[in-house]
Every structure is written in structure tokens, then in C-alpha cells.
Amino acid sequence: MGKVDVIFKKEDIDPASMKGKVAVVFDVLFATSTITAALAEGAKGVYPVLDHVHAREKAKSLKEPYILAGEDHGKLIEGFHPPLRTYLKSVIQDQQVILSTTNGTVALQRSSQADALYACSLLNNKAMADHLNEIHDGATLTLVCSGSSRHYTLEDFFGAGSLIHYLVEGGHWTLSDGAQTALLFYNGNNEPVADLLSKAKIGRLLIGAGMDPSEVAFVSQEGIWKTIPFYDRAEGKIKEWKHELS
Known part of the structure; x- marks a missing residue:
């Protein structure tokens, strides 16, 4: 029987302690949702970098088409x-997409010593749960909420709860207290997900700054893609899982 734990914010990640674990990173608003969408809609891969300086350095090293x-x-x-x-x-x-964000790509970098590393969102939560139950049954799963400004965020915790919901539907897992709490939060929500995420701090800030609310509505959709964003350590990028990688 595998184990599931939750890290509440990227600052709590001990990179060395990720060794031997399977890590799944959430930044629902918006990095891991953007990564999922990019791969589902035709990007060859996504390089998650720490900041814009690293992004430009990566761009100089690529010999194939890319966007920043x-x-x-x-x-x-x-x-x-x-x-x-x-x-x-x-x-x-x-x-190739070179992606730099304040929280999500940093969380991915800090988790990159895990034995296997994935990016998850609500958009692919069901497929990710099926994949983890098939490929990593019996593993220690660490669900990483990126958080923001040293605080945990509602949307990432909700995302972790959604994945746990589908994990336990199709597999056998021992849940930490944090994982149990995330599951209870997800199962206890009775309002439309888009409304819930729009009320979260990041949702309020971005919509208040002029972002179209349809962006939140889009990433609030559950399970619309079967894309599994997998971090290939040798290439330093996230690409869609192919079964030959297993």
C-alpha cells in the first residue's frame, strides 16, 4: 500500500528529501494548468525555470524553435x-516553451530530485490518478502545493484534494493528516469550482488586476485532458508521458 503526503508551500520543500519519492506539483493558478494545456495542445515540451534570467540562459542554449x-x-x-x-x-x-513563474516553476525545480516528478492540475487530475495507480502503486507520493508568498493557497490545496479523491477511488493508499484534510476539503466543497477559485486570494488579485475571469473558469474544469506532464531529468524539461518511458 502506497503513502500520500502533502507539502503546503514550496518553501517547505527540502530538495534532498525528495529522493526516493514520487512528487506531483500543483500550481492551479496557473503554472501547472498552463503546462498541462501547452502539452495537450501541441507544445513539444516545457522547461520550468527559476526566473527570467535562467529563462534567457536556457533560450541561448536551445537549437530548436521556442517561446518564452x-x-x-x-x-x-x-x-x-x-x-x-x-x-x-x-x-x-x-x-519548446521556456516557462518562468513566481511559484509553480520554482516548486518544480525544488522537487526535481524526486525519483519521478509530475505537474498536475484540475484539467488532468483524473488521468493523473489513473497513471499513478498504474505506474506507482505502493510508492510514497508527495503532493506539492506551490503556494504563494510563503503561504499555502486554497486552489493548490483543492487541487491536491481532487487528485487524492481519484487516487483512493482507484487504488489503496495510506493518507497523512494533511492528505486526509485535503480530501475532506475537496469532497466537502458544494459550490462551482470556478467560483471557489475566483474567491481565493490569487484569483481575487488577478481578476482585480484585470484578468479575464474566463481564465479561472477554464482551469477549473476537471479531467478534460488525459495529458500526463512528466519531468525528464536528463533533458531538464517536462514532456508528455509516453509508455516507453516506464
Whole structure:
């Protein structure tokens, strides 16, 4: 029987302690949702980097078509595409995406010593649960909520709860107290997910700053894609899981 634990924010990640574990990172608003959408809609891969400096360094080393996308504390980085599906879906086909965000890509980097590392969102939560039950049955799963500004965020905790819900539907797992709490939160929610995420701090801030609420509505959809974003350590990028990798 496998085990499931939850890390509440990226600052709580001990990179060395991730060894021997399977890590699943959530940044529902928006990095891991953007990664899921990008791979589902034709991007060749996504390089999650720590900041815009690392993004530009990575760009110099690539010998294939790429785009830069990212934000820094909610503000667009000069020369970068906004890191949202609406802006990226028309430009990512057959491109490598170099993605820099304040929280999600940092959490992915800090989790990269895990034996296996995935990016999850509500958009692919059901498929991710099926994949983990099939490939990592009996493993120790660490669900990483990226959080924001050293605080945990409602949307990532809800995302972790959603994955746990589908994990226990199809497999046998021992849940930590944190994982139990996330599951109870997810199962106890009675309002539309888009409304819940719009009321979260990040949702309020972004919508208040002029972001179209449809961005939140889109990433609130559960299970619309079967895409499994998997971190290939040798290449330093996230790409869609293929069974030959197993």
C-alpha cells in the first residue's frame, strides 16, 4: 500500500528529501494548468525555470524553435508571452516553451530530485490518478502545493484534494493528516469550482488586476485532458508521458 503526503508551500520543500519519492506539483493558478494545456495542445515540451534570467540562459542554449512565457509576482516579463492558455494556444504548436513563474516553476525545480516528478492540475487530475495507480502503486507520493508568498493557497490545496479523491477511488493508499484534510476539503466543497477559485486570494488579485475571469473558469474544469506532464531529468524539461518511458 502506497503513502500520500502533502507539502503546503514550496518553501517547505527540502530538495534532498525528495529522493526516493514520487512528487506531483500543483500550481492551479496557473503554472501547472498552463503546462498541462501547452502539452495537450501541441507544445513539444516545457522547461520550468527559476526566473527570467535562467529563462534567457536556457533560450541561448536551445537549437530548436521556442517561446518564452512567464510572469514575476503577477507582472508580465518584458519579451515574454503571458503564461496563460488563452495567449499561448495559438503560438505553442511544435515549440519548446521556456516557462518562468513566481511559484509553480520554482516548486518544480525544488522537487526535481524526486525519483519521478509530475505537474498536475484540475484539467488532468483524473488521468493523473489513473497513471499513478498504474505506474506507482505502493510508492510514497508527495503532493506539492506551490503556494504563494510563503503561504499555502486554497486552489493548490483543492487541487491536491481532487487528485487524492481519484487516487483512493482507484487504488489503496495510506493518507497523512494533511492528505486526509485535503480530501475532506475537496469532497466537502458544494459550490462551482470556478467560483471557489475566483474567491481565493490569487484569483481575487488577478481578476482585480484585470484578468479575464474566463481564465479561472477554464482551469477549473476537471479531467478534460488525459495529458500526463512528466519531468525528464536528463533533458531538464517536462514532456508528455509516453509508455516507453516506464
